[in-house]
Amino acid sequence: MRNIVRPEKVVFLIIITLGILAVPLLPSDMMNNGASLCVFHALGIERIFEVVGIHGGCYGCYGCYGCGTSRALWAILHGNINRAINYNWRIIIVAPILAALYFQLAASIIRRWFLRP
Numbered sequence: 001m002r003n004i005v006r007p008e009k010v011v012f013l014i015i016i017t018l019g020i021l022a023v024p025l026l027p028s029d030m031m032n033n034g035a036s037l038c039v040f041h042a043l044g045i046e047r048i049f050e051v052v053g054i055h056g057g058c059y060g061c062y063g064c065y066g067c068g069t070s071r072a073l074w075a076i077l078h079g080n081i082n083r084a085i086n087y088n089w090r091i092i093i094v095a096p097i098l099a100a101l102y103f104q105l106a107a108s109i110i111r112r113w114f115l116r117p
Contacts (some may be wrong), residue, residue, distance in 0.1 A: 005112045011103055020102075023077040031074040069094060 068088030075084035075096055084091050
């Protein structure tokens with residue numbers, strides 16, 4: 001029973017993979033002119049930084065850690081590392097972690113898929 005691939009993990013991997021493949025096809029400046037992908041903004045808690053006393057709240061989506069990370073990931077997927085670091089320098093820590101998590105999920109699904117009894 002251990003080698004069963006859970007369908008929701010496969011669907012999640014497919015969605016993430018399609019997103020990674022689709023982003024470079026979109027204009028690189030779309031993130032600057034389009035809607036925010038900030039987690040804090042989407043949840044309606046963009047002022048959370050102000051409440052806890054951390055400078056950098058979601059004011060126009062520049063200076064916000066969530067918006068900066070979204071824009072930085074967008075820039076990385078377009079191959080622009082310098083721009084990504086300008087958006088949020090923490091991306092040099094976050095991006096490798098996200099990549100490792102992605103590859104770990106993909107490897108576990110592939111391993112279980114091909115090692116079925």
